[in-house]
Amino acid sequence: MSKNKTPIIILNYKTYTESTGKNAVKLSQYVQEASDETGINMAIAPQAVDLYPIIESVDIPVYAQHMDAITPGGHTGSALPEALYETGIEGSLINHSEKRLTLADIDVVVEKTRQLDLTSVLCTNNVKTSAACASFNPDFIAIEPPELIGTGIPVSQASPEVVENTVEEIHKINKNISVLCGAGISTGEDMKAALDLGAQGVLLASGIIKAENQKEALIDLVSLI
């Protein structure tokens, strides 16, 4: 069961052309191949609309990018947790910096993932919000300083103390939560640095998705661990 295996890499597909529709299915196959060849656990978070065709095509953990804090009913255009669950996803990103939730809704969605036995990856932006999120007891907290997202400057290099302090503050409150390191990760060195600082994996996007050879970029990413 995927929850017991630490997903060391989570690839957020966002809404890039390279990770949409047919491209998303193809990319997912590359991720599976890279995972199979390296033995490293890799999960993906595609757009909601692409979940069914991707889950049919690959056998790696697939997560939703977002869930709304709603129950079945009149919510035209929203992302119903139960509808996403039915696709066969194994988890969900929550509160990504591009889809921030209110505190009350974070609580609702983390609780909903627990009820559905889904892995929860709660995204935060600094040490203090990470500590706050530890109270919700998610499976993962992914710290992504927003000023680094998409820059190619890895948090592990720009602010190593952010990763270390996040791990420390979270574990003061809850030792069971794993920390992921996001923002700016793209090379094997970034990945190794993140793990050396106490993270148990990375959440990344453009560094891989925009790579000329996505599969090779993934293999490079885990080459030093």
Add this chain to the structure above:
Amino acid sequence: MSKNKTPIIILNYKTYTESTGKNAVKLSQYVQEASDETGINMAIAPQAVDLYPIIESVDIPVYAQHMDAITPGGHTGSALPEALYETGIEGSLINHSEKRLTLADIDVVVEKTRQLDLTSVLCTNNVKTSAACASFNPDFIAIEPPELIGTGIPVSQASPEVVENTVEEIHKINKNISVLCGAGISTGEDMKAALDLGAQGVLLASGIIKAENQKEALIDLVSLI
């Protein structure tokens, strides 16, 4: 091509349990059967996550419930028009009362549906906002007084003048826009009243989705026209 055939009925699946996942596929088949048996054009608007399996299963026009005013890029958790388009949808609801957009975003999304050659169904709440929307030149304007949504009281009965005035004001600005009547529609009489008031169809949801026999409810809906 569906754009030339007036879709007299659009069924908004919202996020009801009865119209999610496997239930959504089954419901879509009932809609297709009802459409085939009656010869009436029926379109459906399922949740984004259910679009692929539904489009694979049926041969009726399928619309998205919502599109975000974004282009490909870093928009985790949002509804990218190009991703929805790739599923094979033929149109989209826009600005539903449960997913209101800013004026600037309505403009962007209607324009995007035009570029993608998708049918645009722009939802409004009264005569004045309908007239405003006529300037965007969508294919359909669906007027749904919010106070009637989900009540079972049809707008055609509660406020017939709203439908008549909407048709009149819209056509002053743009004669090519068809008007749909929403909110509270569930019976053949509601449907007939809507058409008699100048609407060219209806947008409806719970009246059919929550019916004990969804297919019969649809057949009843068009029984008087």
Add this chain to the structure above:
Amino acid sequence: MSKNKTPIIILNYKTYTESTGKNAVKLSQYVQEASDETGINMAIAPQAVDLYPIIESVDIPVYAQHMDAITPGGHTGSALPEALYETGIEGSLINHSEKRLTLADIDVVVEKTRQLDLTSVLCTNNVKTSAACASFNPDFIAIEPPELIGTGIPVSQASPEVVENTVEEIHKINKNISVLCGAGISTGEDMKAALDLGAQGVLLASGIIKAENQKEALIDLVSLI
């Protein structure tokens, strides 16, 4: 200095007619009289637009209802902390259930109140979000189960364990934070029950604002403590 004196009662003016404009100034004078006569510390949170005339008229702690997580610049229509500060306020409500913030913005605004030496009253909806908020180290956490707001059913009676558990969970993380009890408080018995459960005061609104005699209602509120 007001921060050293526990403000046992905070009256949220919301946007009621009875607590707007001239009515707000009059109400503020009643609060001051009730505070003077009973010796109980009472603070008020009027609308932003009414802050200057109220602060000119009374000598009790005045708080803002909300601050946006912005710095000076191009933010037409937003509530700039520095602009509110300049009125002479002594604190601010943050994340009220009628004005929820994202987690990232809560962090920014609590930090901003600290920089400006303002009292921070961070509103939460249950035990878990209260525990999360303890990490931000605000002066007060005001727990208001949303289902009780405006009902006249006091949280201290409907769910006494919510208050007790909130106090306990917050103090596990940070012993310096005082807990206020909100939602449904209106009588002296509600107030006493709240304090007995470990709260150090109450945050209330309609129970006083809508009272026929607002000053008497306030005096009654503190009659049993």
Add this chain to the structure above:
Amino acid sequence: MSKNKTPIIILNYKTYTESTGKNAVKLSQYVQEASDETGINMAIAPQAVDLYPIIESVDIPVYAQHMDAITPGGHTGSALPEALYETGIEGSLINHSEKRLTLADIDVVVEKTRQLDLTSVLCTNNVKTSAACASFNPDFIAIEPPELIGTGIPVSQASPEVVENTVEEIHKINKNISVLCGAGISTGEDMKAALDLGAQGVLLASGIIKAENQKEALIDLVSLI
């Protein structure tokens, strides 16, 4: 009465330090002096919190920057039209690009300004949204292409056809609406160009607020008309 005199210049104070609190009062006096000396009608739109002290200090039309589409009640932290009205404002900006509203809320707020006999200045971003807004019959439509806001590049120079077409399209629907030109206006030449293109005034902000000598900048602005 100010509604009969075209306010040729509306200065949006946004949330700049230079236009907050005491600075806002001083700036308002400069605007009044510039208006008195030039005979040109100038209105100002300060932050809500600064309305009372400004309206006490000057005798020029003062507008709100924003109104929420709410009625008196439980709306902590929102901008109640009735509360703003009570300050003595003569109008309000609506739907500024930094505070976009849904279409339904634009309708509510424009209607509310009409009921309160306030001047409505409805902000738009292009020709099509301006035409849509004409259906709401506001007193002014202020067109501000968002890509030019704060750049110092005047819309009248960057896209003169936008101004001309906006005037034309709006007047097709409603001849009584005056058009203001926003975004990038700061000099007398910009102002003259705007009027030559059919605008009846300008909505501006940083060009004046950030000027070393705000009063002179205003006098310069109207020097060529």
